[in-house]
Amino acid sequence: MAGLAHRHRLAASLVATALLALTTGCGSGDSEPSASSTTSTTTKETDVRSRLATALATTDPTRAALLEQSTTSLSPLDAPWLTGWRIIDVNSDTVPHPQRFFVALAEDDRALLLSGAPDAFNEMVADAAVSLDTPEKATAVAETFLDATRSFSTYSYRINSLDEVKWRSGLNESGTKLRDSTVASYGAQVTAPTASAAADGWTVTAWAVEGTDLVRHALTIASDGAVSDKPVTVVAGLPVPVSL
Incomplete structure (x- = not known):
């Protein structure tokens, strides 16, 4: 009888060990992540x-x-x-x-x-049969248009505030005056783009630093996603880096 009891205890111990190994391999939140997701992304x-x-x-x-x-x-x-x-x-x-x-x-x-090629952007949206029915979508198209079609012949970037302008460090007196006058004149105007309804589409005002210029973009976004842009330089010769 003692031998039989010993065999029962041994069997129970082996089952418990197997269950523990199975639980550790399948259920732990601290286990190493699967390589399958990384492989799929790559x-x-x-x-x-x-x-x-x-x-x-x-x-x-x-x-x-x-x-x-x-x-x-x-x-x-x-x-x-x-x-x-x-x-x-x-x-x-x-x-x-x-x-x-x-x-x-x-x-x-x-x-x-698309870089430097606004006509190619409009060719893309026409082929995609884009349909814009909200100001949020029109704003997103305007932002994407400016980001994707900018020319990299000069250092340029879209801004939602003059706080985002990358002013040069150690400005001299004239540079400081130009920076301060720009902020005073346009600080309240330079904001994130927001689309407003217009005939068969939307209008959007957006801002960018292009080279050493502060540029206002007046964009018209058609309901089919086609974009026309009328950029105007409002301040030239900003004391900003011309490259990264």
């Missing part, structure tokens, strides 16, 4: 990179070659109003001349260079 990025390089190989072989370099990063823009296309921010840390550009990639692997 595969998708590689796929997009390859598709872009192929699409640009004929029309823009220089940029196509940049896409094949490990120092080139790809960052998709968030544009939920856009279907059938994705907009990608391409940033190449090549030495001695880093390069950056925005390009649109269609589901059927057509590519459109």
Whole structure:
């Protein structure tokens, strides 16, 4: 009887050990994350990179070659109003001349260079059959248009406030006066873009620093997403860096 009891205790112990191992392997919140999600993300990025390089190989072989370099990063823009296309921010840390550009990639692997090309942006939205029915969507289109179609021949960036201007450090007297007068004259005007309803679409006022100029963009956004822009330089020669 003692031997039988011993065998029962041994069997129970083995079952408990097996259950503990199973629980530890499957249920712990501290377990190492699966590599499958990382692999999936990497595969998708590689796929997009390859598709872009192929699409640009004929029309823009220089940029196509940049896409094949490990120092080139790809960052998709968030544009939920856009279907059938994705907009990608391409940033190449090549030495001695880093390069950056925005390009649109269609589901059927057509590519459109957007940087410095507002007509290409409108070609993209027409192909995507964009329909804007809220001021929020129109504002998002305006912001994406300015970000993606800017020319990188000069250092430029969109701002929602003069607090976002990258003033040079150690300004001299004239630079300080120009900075202060700009803030006094335009500090209340420079705000985040907001769309207002207009005939068959929307109007949006947005602001940017382009080179050393403060620029006001008066944009008209049609209900089908087509954008027209009338930029006006309101202050020239700002005491700001001309490059990063």
